[in-house]
Amino acid sequence: MAAETRSLELRSKTTRGDDHVEEDEEGREPKKMKTTLATEQDGDGDGDEELEISSPLREPYVPDGVKDRRANQHIFAACKLAKAKFSEKRDRVNKLLPTCQYFERPLVSVPDAGRKAVLPAARSLIRLSSSVGRQPLTRSAGLWIDWDEGSGTGIVLTSAHLIRAKKPLPKDYWMLKDRHLYHPGAQVTVHLHDDTTAEGRLLYHQEHYDVAFFKVAVDRRVQLTSFADTVNMGQKALRLGREENLNLRITHGKVKLDEAELGEGHHHNMYFYPNEKYEDEETEERQRMWRGKGVYIPRCDDDGEPVIDFDGKVVGMINCSESGSFVPSSILNNCMYLWRNFGCIPRPHLGLQCEALKFLDPIHAEYIWRKLNIDDGLVVKEVSIGSHAEKVGIRVGDIIECIDGERISTTIELENKLLGICMGTFDRGNDINAKVDVFVRVFHTANHVWRTKQLTVNLSDRREVVEGGQRVLFYAMASMFDFPVSTWHCFGLSLLSYH
Structure with a gap:
């Protein structure tokens, strides 16, 4: 037997x-x-x-x-x-x-065109992680944008959030909006496609657009990213990312701009909205795996992830994974041009935060047209304390029509115009410490008159945070005199304004 x-x-x-x-x-x-x-x-x-x-x-x-x-x-x-x-x-x-290898879910629930777009674009997508003093900091996705065969090195574009502290700095009476500490000396690890790692050396980071460039030693040719010239509201797109095991993650969705002006200091962003049906299917799948294995498998969304069109070109880079906001490709292209040619990415600080009139609620937009006969331009939402714009009389509620003679309809157009002004300034031999004159055609709503204002402003590659004078002053007074929050509405303000 x-x-x-x-x-x-x-x-x-x-x-x-x-x-x-x-x-x-x-x-x-x-x-x-x-x-x-x-x-x-x-x-x-x-x-x-x-x-x-x-x-x-x-x-x-x-x-x-x-x-x-x-x-x-x-x-x-x-x-x-x-x-x-x-x-x-x-x-x-x-x-x-x-x-x-066995994958429980299909590659992506999109037409064949989406599959053809994803596979080439994914070859330039990598993953990065950072730490400070052996303590993990965060992670992000990255895109290969340059490679030098002679030196065997490549350049990665990613989000500056990779080296940013997790918590914002404490606020005071005069700085109500979030400010963060960045760690240029953070240790950055680049996770390559062949499951090896390399060190990422920071070359430059810019806080206003949340971009950073890292140099990486690679012994093989890398696939470089292709960027689109423009991105349109309502355009169908795909968001790519990599899980911790470097497996590709694909989300099908659409580009929107309806909330782009609401971001604190990031009014130049657009937003990626996932397809609800796709999201529901993924949620059900993760819950099923949770019940089966007793372990919840969370999404691994990262800043720096590319949003691509159905031609496989990058139309934006995520800079807030939770909200889906991203820097559009037109701004990224100008940022890369400035950094490659001048080593920095400055912009004129106008001291203004604006909102595109064309993207207001239709009822509000129609009301403005009926009262002012204006249906295009930027509505001024905040004017920074002590700025030249404040001194020449630009106020909240005014409407900006042109910058240096060029009509401006969206905040993205505004940012690209400001970057273009920097390019012209550098081409004329000036440096980042120069002051520039910017001519603004503005409609003063209180007086119902058009005027052209000359603003003399500084160039800076630091993040511009616009702090409105009235709000800051009231917040300081409310804090000093201990005004109850319940009375703030009497002054036309709310607690949400300060968080």
Whole structure:
């Protein structure tokens, strides 16, 4: 009977399509079969080398003739043990073979055009992580934008949030909006496609647009990112990211601009809204895996992730993973041009925060047209304390029509115009410390008159935070005199204004 059991353990059937190793009955090294490359690939120049081919992996089974479990308990027990060893080895080997990896969800629930766009774009997408003093800081996605064959180095564009402190600095009476500390000396690890890592060396970061450039040593050519010239509101798009195991993550959605002006200091952003059906399917899948494994598998959304169009070109880079806000490609292209040519990304600080009239609520926009006969331009939302704009009489509620003679309809157009002013200033031989004159055509709503104002402003590559004077003064008074929050509405203000 022992011989019969031993014989049964060695019986197996070939698993279709599996070309794996087989462990013999004593647990020794798997047997190998040798073949010559010349017999399979003629003309590749490697005909004299021998290739070791693993023997097929075969799954143990109980013969059909053995049906009585009670009478053959030892046989079924031996088969169970053999199957456990088989499963363990199959899983171990499958981890080494990309072609045998199993994915529970389809690649992406989009038309074939989306699949064709994703695969080339993903080749330039990598993952980065940072730490300060051996303490993990954060992670982000990154995009290859340059590669030098001679030095074997590449340049990665990512979000400056990779080196930003998690919590904002404490606020005071005069600085109500969030400000963060950045760590230029943070240790940055670049996770490459072949599961190796490299050190990322910070070359430059800019806080206003949340961009950073890192230099990375790579011993092979990398796929460079292709950027679109423009992105349109309502455009269908795909958001790409990488999980912790570097597997690709794809989200189908649409570009919107209806809340882009509401961001604190980031009124130049656009927003990526996921397709609700896709999101519901993913949520159900994660909940099912949670119930099955008892472990919740969270999304691994990161800043720096690209938003691409259906041609595979990047139309924006995520700078707030929670809200889905992203810097549009037109601004990214100008940022990269300035950094490559001048080593920095400055912009004139006008001391104004604006909102596009065309993206206001239709009822509000129609009311403005009916009262003022204006249907295009930027509505001034805040004027910074002590700014030249405040001194020349620009006030909240005024409407800006032109900058240096060019009509401006959106805050993205405004930012690109400001970056263009910097390019012209540098081309004329000036540096980042220069002052520039900016001519603003503005409608004063209180007086119902058009005027052209000359603003003399500084260039800076620091983040511009516009702090409105009335709000700051009231907040300081309310804090000093301990005004109850319940009375703030009497002054046209709310607690939400200060958080």
